[in-house]
Every structure is written in structure tokens, then in C-alpha cells.
Amino acid sequence: MRVLLIHAKRFIYRTRMKAIPEAEDINGVQGEGSFENALVVFTTVESRDTSNPKEVVETAAKDIVEIASKVGAKTIVVYPYAHLSQKLAPPHQAKNILAMLELEIKKLASDKFEVSRAPFGWYKEFELHCHGHPLSELSRNYEAKTTARVEVKK
Amino acid sequence: MRVLLIHAKRFIYRTRMKAIPEAEDINGVQGEGSFENALVVFTTVESRDTSNPKEVVETAAKDIVEIASKVGAKTIVVYPYAHLSQKLAPPHQAKNILAMLELEIKKLASDKFEVSRAPFGWYKEFELHCHGHPLSELSRNYEAKTTARVEVKK
Ligand SMILES: [Mg+2]
Ligand SMILES: [Mg+2]
Numbered sequence: 001m002r003v004l005l006i007h008a009k010r011f012i013y014r015t016r017m018k019a020i021p022e023a024e025d026i027n028g029v030q031g032e033g034s035f036e037n038a039l040v041v042f043t044t045v046e047s048r049d050t051s052n053p054k055e056v057v058e059t060a061a062k063d064i065v066e067i068a069s070k071v072g073a074k075t076i077v078v079y080p081y082a083h084l085s086q087k088l089a090p091p092h093q094a095k096n097i098l099a100m101l102e103l104e105i106k107k108l109a110s111d112k113f114e115v116s117r118a119p120f121g122w123y124k125e126f127e128l129h130c131h132g133h134p135l136s137e138l139s140r141n142y143e144a145k146t147t148a149r150v151e152v153k154k
Numbered sequence: 155m156r157v158l159l160i161h162a163k164r165f166i167y168r169t170r171m172k173a174i175p176e177a178e179d180i181n182g183v184q185g186e187g188s189f190e191n192a193l194v195v196f197t198t199v200e201s202r203d204t205s206n207p208k209e210v211v212e213t214a215a216k217d218i219v220e221i222a223s224k225v226g227a228k229t230i231v232v233y234p235y236a237h238l239s240q241k242l243a244p245p246h247q248a249k250n251i252l253a254m255l256e257l258e259i260k261k262l263a264s265d266k267f268e269v270s271r272a273p274f275g276w277y278k279e280f281e282l283h284c285h286g287h288p289l290s291e292l293s294r295n296y297e298a299k300t301t302a303r304v305e306v307k308k
Contacts, residue, residue: 125286
């Protein structure tokens with residue numbers, strides 16, 4: 001799992017159209033969001049994450065909550081983003097793992113942060129205002145320790 | 155070289171503070187920029203790019219100009235971004251290769267696009283408004299074909 005964490009003064013998104021057939025159903029779910037003082041977690045679920053999603057999600061959630069605390073964000077937004085890796089997980093698994101990540105963050109820190117998740121598989125318009133302080137742009141690579149073997153193919 | 159290409163309705167950046175000692179001197183150079191209808195090229199120069207920078211830069215510039223034409227952007231902004239790879243080139247080389255990329259894009263297409271480059275090595279505040287159409291977010295991996303061997307270490 002690769003993430004790009006942006007501490008944003010403001011973040012707004014709106015779904016535009018389905019990008020893939022497996023796009024998340026947004027009837028009744030938020031097709032748009034608007035946030036101030038948010039940690040936006042642009043997240044790419046990778047194929048290797050499917051071998052132990054629980055551990056990857058726990059590792060990621062713990063770190064994300066720590067970073068959100070450090071920067072003083074009010075909200076954490078899990079934002080599906082397929083552009084941070086070339087080794088994507090299959091869409092239905094990526095969708096599930098992103099939902100697990102949202103739940104795990106809520107489990108750890110719903111008393112401290114609002115936690116939101118943007119729908120998977122949609123083209124989205126967005127407006128992002130990044131603070132620019134030293135911790136306002138971070139990238140992370142999360143993996144399960146119990147996945148001993150990491151295949152790297154190019 | 156890894157890039158994330160965002161077709162932006164609007165893109166604004168301002169330098170905040172030096173991130174590394176090798177930060178680009180911005181006396182006389184633009185410490186801020188404001189653009190409408192821009193293709194923003196978030197660019198990570200990787201260590202392997204240093205073995206044949208000329209070819210990587212030519213490959214990248216050609217593709218970037220094609221994408222800018224396709225989306226109908228008015229401006230191309232080369233934006234240094236260290237967060238798209240874990241195998242970064244040494245800063246002084248990354249800085250040079252980014253400058254080469256700007257020049258190559260200008261060489262190919264200064265008649266069609268305004269071409270700008272944000273300074274290397276600075277923490278920057280930015281505002282980005284991504285269109286959200288299917289070509290408004292793309293990622294690319296450029297490499298020199300004459301670099302036969304690709305080392306992948308984790
Ligand atoms: Mg996307
Ligand atoms: Mg940066």
C-alpha cells in the first residue's frame with residue numbers, strides 16, 4: 001500500500017463519472033465531500049496487500065492517525081488513488097481494503113478525528129490546498145511483515 | 155522518472171522554506187506561480203535516470219507535450235516532487251535533470267504552450283483544482299531504453 005499524505009487547508013471532491021465497472025455504488029453514499037484542515041490520504045492498494053490485508057491496514061491506520069495528530073488535522077479523508085504504484089490490487093479487493101482502512105482509522109481515533117472516505121472507481125474533480133509546511137506532504141509504503149516475500153516485477 | 159500529470163483548472167504555488175541544503179537559488183527566479191488550464195507535471199527524478207538523462211528527458215518531454223495537447227492545456231508546469239518513488243536521484247542531479255526537462259519541453263512546444271518550472275528543494279504551499287475528466291489524472295514511468303539493466307532493491 002502506497003500513500004501520499006497531504007495536510008490540506010481545504011479539500012473538496014465531486015464524483016464525475018465511473019472510471020471502471022467495479023466503481024463503488026454511491027446511492028446513499030457521499031458522491032462529494034468538502035473538508036477543512038484535513039489529512040488527505042491518497043491511497044493505492046497494491047497486489048501484495050491482498051495476502052494479508054488486516055496487517056497492512058492496521059499498520060497503515062496507526063501511522064496515519066499518528067501523522068494526523070502531529071499536523072493537527074481535524075479530519076482524515078481516505079481517498080482512493082490508483083496512480084502511486086504500477087502493481088495494483090484487483091478492483092474488488094482494493095475497494096474492500098479501502099473500506100477496511102476507513103473502519104480501522106475510525107476504530108483507533110473516531111474520538112479525535114472525523115473520518116471520511118471517497119468512493120472507489122470514479123473519476124473525481126477535486127480542489128486541494130496544501131499547507132506547505134514540512135509535514136504537509138509525506139509518502140509512505142506500508143506492507144505486512146508476515147508477507148515474507150516481496151515480488152518485484154517490471 | 156515517475157510523473158503524475160494533473161490537468162488543472164487552476165494551479166498556484168508559493169515557496170515556503172528550504173527543504174534541503176541543495177535547494178535551488180530563487181533570487182531572480184520565480185518563488186511563486188499561478189496558472190489556469192495547466193498540465194501540472196509532478197516529477198520525481200530517480201537514481202537510474204542519471205545514467206542517461208538526455209534520453210529520459212527526451213522521452214518524457216515528447217509524451218508530456220502529447221498529453222498537454224490532448225487535454226487542451228495552455229500551460230505546462232514542471233513541478234519537482236520527491237514523493238512518487240523511493241529511489242531518488244542525488245539532489246544536484248535531480249535539479250539539473252528537471253531543468254533539462256523544462257528546456258526540452260520548450261524546445262518541442264514553446265510555440266503551443268507556456269512552459270514553467272517550480273524551484274527544486276523547497277517546501278511549497280499549493281492550490282490545485284483538478285478537472286476530473288478521464289485524462290485529468292495520469293501517471294507515467296519514463297526510462298532510457300539504453301539503460302539495459304534496471305536495478306530494483308527494496
Ligand atoms: Mg483517480
Ligand atoms: Mg514537496
